[in-house]
Amino acid sequence: MEVIALNEQILKREAKLIVQRCQDQFKQKRQTHYWIKVVNDHYDHTYNFFFNYQRLHQVERSVPVRTITESDLQWLELLIQEIQRLTEFNIEYEGFYHFLWPNAQRPIQKRRNQAE
Amino acid sequence: MDYSREPHGVYFLIDNKSFYASVECVSRGLEPLKTCLVVMSETDNTNGGLILATSPMAKQLFHITNVSRRRDLPDDPRLIIVPPRMNLYIKKNLQINTIFQRFVADEDLYPYSIDESILDLTHSWRLFGSSPQQVAQLIQDTVHKELGLRLTVGIGENPLQAKIALDVYAKHDQNFIGQITYATVPTKLWTISNLVDVWSIGKRTAHHLTRLGITNLFELAHSNPYMLVQEMGVIGAQLFALAWGIDRSKLSQRIKPKDKSLGNSQVLPRDYSQQIEIELVIKEIGQQVAARVRHHHQLTSCLSLSIGFAYAASAAAKRSGFSHECKLEPTDDSRLITSQLLRLFRQFWQGEAVRNIAVYCSQLCANTGEQLDLFTPLCRQIKQQQFNHVVDQVRAKFGTTSLVMASSLLQGGTLIRRSALVGGHNGGNSFE
Numbered sequence: 001m002e003v004i005a006l007n008e009q010i011l012k013r014e015a016k017l018i019v020q021r022c023q024d025q026f027k028q029k030r031q032t033h034y035w036i037k038v039v040n041d042h043y044d045h046t047y048n049f050f051f052n053y054q055r056l057h058q059v060e061r062s063v064p065v066r067t068i069t070e071s072d073l074q075w076l077e078l079l080i081q082e083i084q085r086l087t088e089f090n091i092e093y094e095g096f097y098h099f100l101w102p103n104a105q106r107p108i109q110k111r112r113n114q115a116e
Numbered sequence: 117m118d119y120s121r122e123p124h125g126v127y128f129l130i131d132n133k134s135f136y137a138s139v140e141c142v143s144r145g146l147e148p149l150k151t152c153l154v155v156m157s158e159t160d161n162t163n164g165g166l167i168l169a170t171s172p173m174a175k176q177l178f179h180i181t182n183v184s185r186r187r188d189l190p191d192d193p194r195l196i197i198v199p200p201r202m203n204l205y206i207k208k209n210l211q212i213n214t215i216f217q218r219f220v221a222d223e224d225l226y227p228y229s230i231d232e233s234i235l236d237l238t239h240s241w242r243l244f245g246s247s248p249q250q251v252a253q254l255i256q257d258t259v260h261k262e263l264g265l266r267l268t269v270g271i272g273e274n275p276l277q278a279k280i281a282l283d284v285y286a287k288h289d290q291n292f293i294g295q296i297t298y299a300t301v302p303t304k305l306w307t308i309s310n311l312v313d314v315w316s317i318g319k320r321t322a323h324h325l326t327r328l329g330i331t332n333l334f335e336l337a338h339s340n341p342y343m344l345v346q347e348m349g350v351i352g353a354q355l356f357a358l359a360w361g362i363d364r365s366k367l368s369q370r371i372k373p374k375d376k377s378l379g380n381s382q383v384l385p386r387d388y389s390q391q392i393e394i395e396l397v398i399k400e401i402g403q404q405v406a407a408r409v410r411h412h413h414q415l416t417s418c419l420s421l422s423i424g425f426a427y428a429a430s431a432a433a434k435r436s437g438f439s440h441e442c443k444l445e446p447t448d449d450s451r452l453i454t455s456q457l458l459r460l461f462r463q464f465w466q467g468e469a470v471r472n473i474a475v476y477c478s479q480l481c482a483n484t485g486e487q488l489d490l491f492t493p494l495c496r497q498i499k500q501q502q503f504n505h506v507v508d509q510v511r512a513k514f515g516t517t518s519l520v521m522a523s524s525l526l527q528g529g530t531l532i533r534r535s536a537l538v539g540g541h542n543g544g545n546s547f548e
Binding site: 037039040041044048050054058061062063064 | 192262
């Protein structure tokens with residue numbers, strides 16, 4: 001019971017940190033698209049979080065916000081749910097083609113990306 | 117030319133294709149060769165942004181070169197700008213060198229820079245393939261499979277040939293492999309028309325050679341070596357050997373520098389014209405260098421201060437800055453070092469606006485004991501030494517910014533903002 005509570009605490013802290021770092025970069029500029037990118041880095045076995053933003057017809061900016069070294073999809077699903085509870089930024093996934101969310105049983109990433 | 121008495125080995129010079137940009141692409145799940153990405157440092161002193169690395173596609177499409185500025189970048193939606201993470205690149209470099217250690221013995225691997233390594237495969241290449249090219253490809257494939265990064269490999273019978281093969285041929289080769297041997301020197305080396313494309317020949321050397329009537333490597337190889345030595349000294353002889361693809365260096369023999377020095381320099385975020393602000397930064401750098409001297413258990417007896425003026429000030433003063441040295445009794449004391457630096461600065465500064473500051477400590481000797489001074493009370497000297505060591509210990513344990521001079525909080529102080537930088541750029545720790 002204690003272990004579950006501790007895990008939940010870590011999860012909430014991680015989500016809060018990621019959202020906080022995204023909020024720091026969020027400048028609320030007009031005609032600008034802001035989104036969070038989650039990458040399954042199969043070389044380093046990590047989940048990398050980036051905060052991306054792009055003004056219409058301009059360059060894209062991508063700022064790293066967090067690297068999660070725990071490569072556990074079930075944990076990631078809970079983390080994403082917590083992030084979505086805290087913020088309304090869209091989330092884009094890379095490196096998850098053919099992966100399903102363990103609980104929801106829905107595909108994580110619908111389209112294959114260029115590196116896969 | 118008789119090459120039979122020259123060293124014949126198998127050397128690889130391996131470089132990462134657009135290293136920083138490729139690492140950033142891979143961490144984002146993007147293909148490094150197909151993505152337009154630039155790594156841009158946006159610290160205070162980069163004047164809007166300094167491009168550290170450009171992916172091959174961005175180079176091709178937008179003709180962006182490294183060390184360009186933010187203003188040179190096109191506003192194209194295909195382009196991705198990312199901040200640098202120096203610590204991540206150091207980690208990746210170590211991972212790559214660990215892979216190289218599977219192919220060569222530790223003593224045959226020489227890291228050359230953050231993205232280049234020299235491998236002496238003379239004794240081990242036969243274990244991994246039937247030709248050096250095959251081994252090069254195997255190393256490329258291994259690194260690509262395990263880290264997602266692309267390597268370019270220059271192969272030569274000596275390190276010089278490998279380096280030129282890498283710089284001139286491998287980068288443009290379909291398989292990212294280039295090779296030069298003694299037999300191919302006339303076809304591969306002498307055909308290089310632009311002298312500055314060759315390693316160790318910069319603009320000024322090329323200009324000097326042009327003045328002597330030498331405009332390409334063929335002419336250099338067929339010039340009179342005695343004339344070259346007479347004109348350029350020992351460098352002339354080196355250049356003549358280079359043109360014939362000869363390199364007799366033994367990498368296993370480590371070169372011992374005659375006089376090691378420790379120092380730091382920085383470009384200021386803006387032009388500093390107030391004495392108090394400039395002196396504050398000199399003090400900060402002085403303390404940083406003194407801490408490094410103590411960390412290496414050394415004492416310094418020669419201090420050097422270099423000041424670079426701002427553009428406008430250097431035009432008005434008709435000099436770009438000044439650099440002066442002073443001798444002192446061997447010491448590692450921060451207070452003594454900074455007071456001497458300030459004395460030097462006050463002596464030679466005439467009110468010009470400053471943009472660069474560098475501090476160096478040379479003539480280092482091992483710190484085997486404190487030389488006491490007859491004219492200062494003993495307890496004060498010991499107290500000062502203990503004070504320095506306590507500050508060092510606190511900083512080593514809790515970070516550089518755990519103890520700073522209150523004056524670093526004043527306008528103009530750069531220590532706190534620079535503490536998270538690695539090699540002058542963002543270390544990336546705050547993203548982890």
